Amino acid sequence: MNVNGRVLRANTRSFVFGTRVPKEDVPIFGAFVKTCIQHKNATVFGLIYDIAVEDDGVTRMLSVAEDGLVRPEEIEWQRSRRLPIEVSVLCVGYCDGNAADQAIRQVLPPQPPLTLDEVVSCTPEEVQQFTQQLDFFRLVLDAHDAPCDELLAASLRLASRTHRDPRGFLRRCGRELARLLAGDGARLDGLLRRLV
Numbered sequence: 391m392n393v394n395g396r397v398l399r400a401n402t403r404s405f406v407f408g409t410r411v412p413k414e415d416v417p418i419f420g421a422f423v424k425t426c427i428q429h430k431n432a433t434v435f436g437l438i439y440d441i442a443v444e445d446d447g448v449t450r451m452l453s454v455a456e457d458g459l460v461r462p463e464e465i466e467w468q469r470s471r472r473l474p475i476e477v478s479v480l481c482v483g484y485c486d487g488n489a490a491d492q493a494i495r496q497v498l499p500p501q502p503p504l505t506l507d508e509v510v511s512c513t514p515e516e517v518q519q520f521t522q523q524l525d526f527f528r529l530v531l532d533a534h535d536a537p538c539d540e541l542l543a544a545s546l547r548l549a550s551r552t553h554r555d556p557r558g559f560l561r562r563c564g565r566e567l568a569r570l571l572a573g574d575g576a577r578l579d580g581l582l583r584r585l586v
Contacts, residue, residue, distance in 0.1 A: 393417050393438075393511040395477065397425060400502035404535065405436065406478050407509040417441055417477050420544025422512035422520065425503045430486040434499045435512065435520055436479035437545045439536035444474040479509070480536050482526040496525035518552040521559070524566045531570065539577065543584030560585050 395409030405425065409417075417423075421438045483496040503509075512520070520526075530542045546563050550556035564582055571578040 393421070393423050393477075393509060395475075395509045397503045397505050397507045397509060398476065399505065402481065402498050402500075402502050403533075404439075404478060404480050405503055405509075406476060408474070408476050409509075410474050413473060416443070416473065416475060418548070420541055420548050422517045422545065422549070423479055423509055424512050424516070425507050425509045427484070427499055427501050427503050427507075429500045432484045432486050432499060434481055434484045434503060435494070435516075436481045437530065437541055438477055439480050439533075439541045440478035442476045442478075444476060477509075478536075480530065480533055480541065482529050483520065494520055494523070496520075496523055496529070498529070514552040517549050521546075521549045521552070524563060527563075527566060527570055539581050540584065543581055546585060 392415060393409065394411075395407040398406045398408045400406070407425075411417075417438050419438055419441060422435060423438060424433050424435050426432065427434055481499055483494050484499040485492040485494045527542065530536075530538050530545070532538070533541070546560065550559045553559040564585060567578060567581055571581070
């Protein structure tokens with residue numbers, strides 16, 4: 391999956407971007423993406439928490455056509471086209487300038503990205519660098535407009551693939567979750583089960 395889209399709307403906690411991709415490149419829930427903001431030419435990092443495949447006129451006509459009137463090759467042609475997709479992203483950190491040169495702050499960015507700013511996938515190296523710290527857990531756990539527990543677990547499973555010791559990384563994440571959710575055993579148990 392290689393995300394490449396443009397911001398449609400944004401606030402300091404989240405943003406939505408649009409893209410058109412072939413069906414094999416549909417973005418993945420929990421994936422890390424980045425965009426930029428004007429303040430100090432900062433890079434904003436986020437987690438994909440919702441993916442909506444949009445329809446168009448042809449899709450609508452094919453979906454309501456009577457049985458036998460639509461040939462399988464027409465459906466396959468429609469599916470092989472680039473799908474219009476709207477993707478929602480939760481902001482989980484930023485850094486001033488280029489991420490390779492600057493410390494990443496795992497807090498909300500000082501301003502939202504502007505409409506039509508480019509959104510791209512984070513590289514495995516950027517994901518690994520970002521997840522050296524785990525301060526972003528609180529931003530995800532406190533998100534009210536996203537399925538926060540599912541999002542955190544999915545993003546950590548994806549991030550573990552970028553670390554030399556994936557199990558060690560997930561154990562470290564589990565310890566941090568235990569610290570943050572010490573008073574909520576049921577939620578902690580559910581999150582830990584989702585990590586495997």
